Amino acid sequence: MDTQRTGPRARTGAVEPGAGRSRGRDVPPATVARLPGYVRVLRSLSQDGVVTTSSEELAAGAGVTPAQLRKDLSFLGSYGRRGVGYDVVHLSEQISVALGLTTQRRVVIVGIGNLGHALASYSVFAERGFAVVGLIDADPAVVGTTVAGLVVQPSSALSDVVSAADATIGIIATPAAVAQDVCTALVAAGVVGILTFAPRALRVPPHVDLRAVDVASELQILAFHDHRRTGTGA
Amino acid sequence: MDTQRTGPRARTGAVEPGAGRSRGRDVPPATVARLPGYVRVLRSLSQDGVVTTSSEELAAGAGVTPAQLRKDLSFLGSYGRRGVGYDVVHLSEQISVALGLTTQRRVVIVGIGNLGHALASYSVFAERGFAVVGLIDADPAVVGTTVAGLVVQPSSALSDVVSAADATIGIIATPAAVAQDVCTALVAAGVVGILTFAPRALRVPPHVDLRAVDVASELQILAFHDHRRTGTGA
Numbered sequence: 001m002d003t004q005r006t007g008p009r010a011r012t013g014a015v016e017p018g019a020g021r022s023r024g025r026d027v028p029p030a031t032v033a034r035l036p037g038y039v040r041v042l043r044s045l046s047q048d049g050v051v052t053t054s055s056e057e058l059a060a061g062a063g064v065t066p067a068q069l070r071k072d073l074s075f076l077g078s079y080g081r082r083g084v085g086y087d088v089v090h091l092s093e094q095i096s097v098a099l100g101l102t103t104q105r106r107v108v109i110v111g112i113g114n115l116g117h118a119l120a121s122y123s124v125f126a127e128r129g130f131a132v133v134g135l136i137d138a139d140p141a142v143v144g145t146t147v148a149g150l151v152v153q154p155s156s157a158l159s160d161v162v163s164a165a166d167a168t169i170g171i172i173a174t175p176a177a178v179a180q181d182v183c184t185a186l187v188a189a190g191v192v193g194i195l196t197f198a199p200r201a202l203r204v205p206p207h208v209d210l211r212a213v214d215v216a217s218e219l220q221i222l223a224f225h226d227h228r229r230t231g232t233g234a
Numbered sequence: 235m236d237t238q239r240t241g242p243r244a245r246t247g248a249v250e251p252g253a254g255r256s257r258g259r260d261v262p263p264a265t266v267a268r269l270p271g272y273v274r275v276l277r278s279l280s281q282d283g284v285v286t287t288s289s290e291e292l293a294a295g296a297g298v299t300p301a302q303l304r305k306d307l308s309f310l311g312s313y314g315r316r317g318v319g320y321d322v323v324h325l326s327e328q329i330s331v332a333l334g335l336t337t338q339r340r341v342v343i344v345g346i347g348n349l350g351h352a353l354a355s356y357s358v359f360a361e362r363g364f365a366v367v368g369l370i371d372a373d374p375a376v377v378g379t380t381v382a383g384l385v386v387q388p389s390s391a392l393s394d395v396v397s398a399a400d401a402t403i404g405i406i407a408t409p410a411a412v413a414q415d416v417c418t419a420l421v422a423a424g425v426v427g428i429l430t431f432a433p434r435a436l437r438v439p440p441h442v443d444l445r446a447v448d449v450a451s452e453l454q455i456l457a458f459h460d461h462r463r464t465g466t467g468a
Contacts, residue, residue: 114356124433193453
């Protein structure tokens with residue numbers, strides 16, 4: 001095991017803490033996007049008592065091809081062992097370290113409508129290492145109510161909530177019209193990662209990462225394929 | 235305008251109704267994924283009374299580079315006119331036709347928990363050409379309740395609801411453990427596009443398109459970048 005640990009670690013320069021872009025290979029964004037899926041499958045296998053897995057089994061569980069999986073894992077220096085496969089716990093740990101999931105990250109949600117409610121109550125966040133530590137809404141009727149064990153705070157408290165909880169990630173679940181203002185306020189308060197559900201493009205400074213989930217656009221992409229296939233509307 | 239209409243149309247073979255993959259250029263998936271964003275910005279410009287737009291303005295609104303925008307639109311045969319730019323209404327219409335958004339598509343949502351509630355009530359769906367026509371849940375306490383004007387039906391009614399409403403798209407907002415069974419039932423009922431929020435990989439036959447939104451994975455991707463930058467947990 002010692003060799004296995006040292007080997008991979010020595011090759012993961014690009015994703016080790018403090019490693020600059022100049023060291024080792026960068027992990028491509030598409031690979032980063034698939035890593036959480038591998039962790040999910042590995043944890044599920046581990047819960048079922050599975051000790052080793054093959055690239056075929058892991059790939060099938062994650063919905064990718066075995067070739068894609070092997071390539072993705074090669075960026076982390078994980079190659080498995082011929083005839084043995086991957087050690088489930090070790091690989092899960094290795095990917096989690098690469099993703100920075102070994103420390104809990106604190107999240108603030110802005111916009112406690114239906115979607116904000118759903119996100120505040122989403123148990124999978126906790127399972128994956130995220131703690132929702134603050135809820136913010138602009139509506140006086142919502143402020144002061146308790147959602148998922150947290151009292152909703154007014155917009156004016158955003159900066160204080162972020163600082164007090166040392167939150168590094170903000171989720172925007174507001175209407176599109178106010179999303180940029182909320183985004184700017186979150187950045188000013190110190191968050192470095194933003195996940196937005198608002199259907200509009202947002203601007204963030206270079207040091208802040210932005211991920212956008214646009215549910216209506218996802219449906220439009222499905223409609224495109226349906227349209228191409230059927231050649232008609234419905 | 236006639237030339238503009240004929241020109242582009244003649245070049246959009248790959249996305250015209252009934253066009254096979256062999257005709258013209260295929261539209262790359264990444265381009266398809268960006269088209270809804272362009273429609274969103276164009277509609278917003280149109281509402282503000284703007285008649286023509288530049289690739290710079292449109293790109294900025296959609297959060298892409300002008301070069302990316304021009305390349306994406308070239309797949310639809312839309313090149314704009316030097317010194318004039320793009321006709322806002324015409325381009326919006328052209329992309330909408332390519333995406334198949336000119337006909338309303340009917341959507342069934344399975345799993346009416348917090349997230350299903352939020353999706354059922356999401357007004358942006360209607361604005362973008364989608365009608366939620368059916369809600370399904372397995373919980374007897376939820377079945378029979380009215381959400382967003384629709385009465386929630388039991389799982390046993392899934393096939394009937396899909397057929398009766400002629401729904402072509404299904405949204406899965408159930409817990410991960412039952413997502414594959416729901417997916418299989420939706421496919422059997424005749425939907426050809428599925429959008430899933432369940433945090434697990436799903437299998438669909440080749441004629442069905444699957445889009446997956448995994449909110450916790452989005453946070454994990456943000457955590458990865460934070461981790462690389464700070465070199466620490468929090």
